[in-house]
Amino acid sequence: MHSSLNAILETLFPFKIEKRPSDSKLMSYLSPLIAISLTLISGWLLFIALGVDPFTALYTFFILPISDFYGWTELGIKVAPLLLCAMGLSLCFKAKIWNIGAEGQFIMGALGGGAMALAFLESESSWVLVPILMAGILSGLAWSAIAALLKTHFKANEILTTIMLNYIALNALLYCVHGPLKDPEGFNFPQSALFGDASLLPLLHDDYRLNISLLFGLLALTAIWTLMSRSWIGYQINVLGEDAAAAKYAGFKEKTLSWFALLTCGALAGLAGVSEATGPVGQLVPQISPGYGYAAIIVVFLGRMHPVGILLASMLLGLTYMGGEMVQMEMTLPKSLTGLFQGMLLFFLLASDLLISYRIIRIKKTAMPSDPTHAVSQG
């Protein structure tokens, strides 16, 4: 029975995979491009299935949003939070810490910073942004500190704890906008009052909504890049991720490194959250994050954990948000195409990543080998 199952599998999938002698550098760069191509092809087929012209739909999704300068500045608004979260996550993933908690840290950053902004509602001093941003950063950091404590002290699986913390953070935000932070003059809508003008992040140019959060993102990129390529702690994180046993042998403190990676990620995601609240949103709302913390995971993988790759990938993922809104406006297609495209990207990426360490070779269709004993007996 088992051999017949194998036979079926072999007919369905007449290839076998073979480990390469060493990982292919070329493939690690080509893999994201293959994944993007496969996503576009699937999108093409999907739009045909939906009965819309695939070219128009893909054009509306991926090109139209950035067909003018205004579109690019809007893209910058989406890139900033993705970049901040992804740079933090890349640090964790490099150390093989599966931190899925950027979403919760983002939300807590928005909540902490937002609460501070509401406390300074009447203030007109531009210095008020300092405590607001600090509150956001510290809230994100504190949220990741819980995850760090659970991981290092209690050895709890960080994937599960960070995801639980995401749901708790979301409920904390919901509680606050339904309760203590609800706008008293807001007709009972679950949202806070609009922040004061002084609490909003300065715009880069008066004609566009793009604000200085993009600079935060680029700053984080440079800082983490320098840290990982030039510093002692960055080196230790790299070694820990590559070979935990070697790191231990070298006397690197795994706990300290885990704390460092998680706290940095929390601070950056918190900054992203408060920047979103005091940036394009301007108040606390239940859907403060359109899933930036989860999308940032895809950004890190797609960007090969390298700063330049992460920048490019956050632009692509940012574009999927704009594309979803665009096809909804222009073609009345569901906005949730965003999540679908993001999911497909990650899935195809993991499949193509196989080509880095393995190559696929076709199983040669050999005729059933004639039974040698039988041949002998005949002769």
Place this chain on the structure above:
Amino acid sequence: MDIELLTNILYATIRTGTPLILVALGEMVCEKSGVLNLGQEGMMLMGAVVGFMAAITTGNLYVAVLVSIFAGMFMASLFGFLSISLVSNQVATGLALTIFGGGLSAFLGASYVGVGIDGIQPLNIPLLSDIPVIGKILFQQDPLVYLSFALFALVYWVFKSTRLGLNIRAVGENPEAANATGINVHGIRYLCVIFGGAMAGLAGGYLSLAYTPLWSEGMTAGKGWIALSLVVFASWKAERIMLGAYLFGAASIMHLILQGTRFEVAPNLLAMLPYVATIFVLVLLSSNHAKTKLNTPMSLGVPYRPQL
């Protein structure tokens, strides 16, 4: 607290625990074979949305349940293909399955949000349902709850006294040795992964067809992840999964339990409880780290590539 309220609480506990039992049993089987599938949430969401769509299109709730199961199996085969045949990283692939399932289900269900259906109705078991208190709690449930009892018994029996159960464990502990004794490692792993998918799909269908019954984006709200913790908490034993799922079920209906008391807590704070409880359980487990390790299938998460 009067007896009627207590009955209602236990009745609701079983209802809320049921999807957790289904997912956790499926994931347990999957993990016993050495495969860690973090995509439970994605498979559940797909089961929920596709089942709901089928219910509206066909008008037949039982066809809809079957469709839910198939949706979960389909998602699981995607995961299986990547993680078993293409030996991809199981953690990353499972996460991808969750993100992909979340996106795909939101997309498919976009026009079904806010649509109502009657849902699967309770089925009173003759005679047994007339027993006071216990009758209401155990025998006035809907058919999917009874199915969860049966599936529990099935999984328990398979691991207790069948060769299949033994083979699954062998594959999860030491695939090389299992292969040497003539067990088809990949075959068993596919079987278990797809069974896990069927269970997650069924659990999703239970949510959208019986429990709520409606479709809303991300309606599983982390139940797949809680189930994953539950498997560890239950140290891969079916009977403990059953117990743990009902404990978590009870944690999710705190609002009902608090009705009998004078405490008033905001619903959003109560909603945190299952997640806090999960973290608490994970911490508790750490105090028993050695024992947890002992129960973990040895090859959990390690891809197996046959030497050809």
